[in-house]
Amino acid sequence: MMNPLLTKYACTLLNVLIFVFCCTTIHAQDAKTRLYDLYDEVEEYEDSLRSAGEETAFSTFSIAEREEQDQYWKEKLERLSEIDRGALEWGDRVSYDLFERDLLREIQDHEFADYLVPINHEGGFHTRIVGRANSADPESVEEYEKYIARLKSVPKYFEGNMELMRKGLATGQTLPQKVLTDDYKVMMTSQIVDDPTQSDFYKPFQEFPTSISQDERQRLRKEGWVAIQEAVVPAYQDFLDFMEEEYMPGARESIAITDLPGGEKYYNFLVQYYTTLDLSPREIHQIGLEEVKRIRSEMEAIIKDVEFEGTFDEFLQFLRTDPQFYVEEPEQLLKEATYIAKRMDGQLPRLFNMMPRKPYGVEPVPAHLAPRYTGGRYSPADGETDAGNYWVNTYDLDSRPLYTLEALTFHEAVPGHHLQIALAKELDLPEIRREAGVTAFVEGWALYSERLGLEAGFYQDPYSNFGRLTYEMWRACRLVVDTGMHALGWSRERAVQFMTENTALSHHEINTEINRYIAVPGQALAYKIGELKIRELREKAEQELGDNFDVRKFHDAVLLNGPVPLTALEQNIEDYIEKTKTEAEKEDET
Structure with missing residues (x-):
């Protein structure tokens, strides 16, 4: 018969272990819930930034608005750091790391004031709206009217970006001159057309849904034509003049980002x-x-x-x-x-x-x-x-x-x-x-x-x-x-x-x-x-698994956890190798 005192101790210990397990499980679940709730909150905020005013106008953010956004990212990074990463399961730790990585990028980009260069070697704000025009597919009179309103907003949108670029000129934060060769101008001159019907922005007016009447089609075509002629084309001409007369001559001569203040960091x-x-x-x-x-x-x-x-x-x-x-x-x-x-x-x-x-x-x-x-x-x-x-x-x-x-x-x-x-x-x-x-x-x-x-x-x-x-x-x-x-x-x-x-x-x-x-x-x-890392991991798997290596299963191990940092990928493949070895050993035993 078991000693009553030992029985009491065993029951107490069991209760403590159950309590600790429950607390750990609740803590882990709480950490996971907080992580994804915070991520959803940030996603909602980013969606609001992407859609801010863009139903009826293209817009860019002022420096003051960007300062507010930077404070937002810093506050969210602080809240993320308060979540116990160690309590999360492996996949959720990857989510944590990806989330942290994105927040740090926002903060670093703002610290370096990369927003003062809203263009790059192959385009920028002035080409993005062309792509959106090419993919625009209005399905109602209301959507066409919103599209026309966006066309009318192009001059203000361009002026906001040129203002940022002028501030960049004053601080040396520009694209280097050597990137701004003559063929760069094609992205502006291709939109400076004599006939608005030849503009990329006119494409939605070439075909209409059958639900729109002929009278409305004629009205919308005319308003679109006028918006391109009086707003879009002059905006591109002003931007071309700005590039030729101010930006390209004043752009920095150095090509190294490390030559700029804070560039090495x-x-x-x-x-x-x-x-x-x-x-x-x-x-x-x-x-x-x-x-x-x-x-x-x-x-x-x-x-x-x-x-x-x-x-x-x-x-x-x-x-x-x-x-x-x-x-x-x-x-x-x-x-x-x-x-x-x-x-x-x-x-x-x-x-x-x-x-x-x-x-x-x-x-x-x-x-x-x-x-x-x-x-x-x-x-x-x-x-x-x-x-x-x-x-x-x-x-x-x-x-x-x-x-x-x-x-x-x-x-x-x-x-x-x-x-x-x-x-x-x-x-x-x-x-x-x-x-x-x-x-x-x-x-x-x-x-x-x-x-x-x-x-x-x-x-x-x-x-x-x-x-x-x-x-x-x-x-x-x-x-x-x-x-x-x-x-x-x-x-x-x-x-x-x-x-x-x-x-x-x-x-x-x-x-x-x-x-x-x-x-x-x-x-x-x-x-x-x-x-190099993927090839290194494949060679490791081939060497350790020998005849048990299956390239299709290796590719599953690489791809089926989604895109992850290379350190996480390394852990994926280590787990795949160990799992495959264990399965092979079980088969040998049977």
Whole structure:
């Protein structure tokens, strides 16, 4: 018979343990509830900022309003820090980290006053509203009248942004002069039309829903025509005059963000923000140099295999100029890209267990963006009735070689951006995990996807395989030139020369890319750093699992938790390896 005293102690201990367990569970649940309630509160606030006044007017925020927003972000960061992260489960800790990351970015951007530069190398406030006009689809007389009201608000909207840019001129916070070349003006001159019916902003008036009467159509067309003629076109002309007479002559000559007050701190923040790893600019620069050396040796092996008689530079020149590598009509390039994409679609089941339900299309880059745009881009679906789109740049076809088209397609469409982004949106995860803009993950996956083409039987043509390598080299060069220009004193000319000597990209693309790295510091580092981490984790899984490695299950482990920081991805793969080992051991026992 058990000692009564021991029985009493055992019951007391059991009650204490139950109490502690319940308190811990309640605390964890409370932390989770507070986290997502705070996130929903911030999302609601951000929605209000996005829609503020924009039903009937385009608007920008004054500096005073931005100061209020900064205080809001700081207050929310303080409230987030009061939530016990350690009490959260793994997935919720990832949500916490993503939320904290976004709040810190808002605060750092404001501290550096990045709002004084509302334009970048390929557009800005003046091109965003063109994109919105191209996608506008009014369905009632009331919606058309709101659209016309927004057109009438364009002059005030432009003036608000020009006021910010003038303040930037006074403090040196501008785009560098070397990014503002003559072709930059095309984004303004393309909207300065003599005939308003030729304007992008007139597109909603070309076709009307059948529910709108002919009389109303005629009235709305006239009012839209007048708004474009009297508000939109003069606003673009004023902005062009401002750019030519004030901004471009007064813009800073330095290209390095670190030359600006607080620039070194901001660049170091951006490096860690985009890569999600604790790496310094100099460490990344060295990684880039090592990758350039490795990839260069693989490129030289292909040159030897095709029996080209000449130097490396001469081979690159051959690729940039020989007509066999280029098409003459935009439709040809679109057809080639579409054919490659459909062939890859047929190979996806070999590589993936789960694929998105959402389809994608192939479209040219919109004309108002094309001159300053890269070779291609992925445009996610806007709504339930839309597909994703793989945009192919058909501008300046002499700079769009066929030998890079396979790599470009796998990066932007499948198995790259479309597969990953569309699948993430369909996962049963909190919104912050589905929508997270973790560049190192998203772009690292897309670059990794270029290499998956080898496993799917592509790159049979040695020139196409060289194109794959030149795309990989391009991303390796980014590690060198981005850090070189912003942290190590490189000139723009030195960066252009480095990429010219090491990639088969056209001169147009190289110049476009260098402008991008200058205008958006740090972002381009994410691609190669992310890809290297995914490849490192795959090699680890292959080595530890041996015959039990299944590439489809590995891809599940990478993709089915949504886009996460690389440290969280590393934990995902560690868990996948241990789980697979345990399952294999159980099978062996039976």
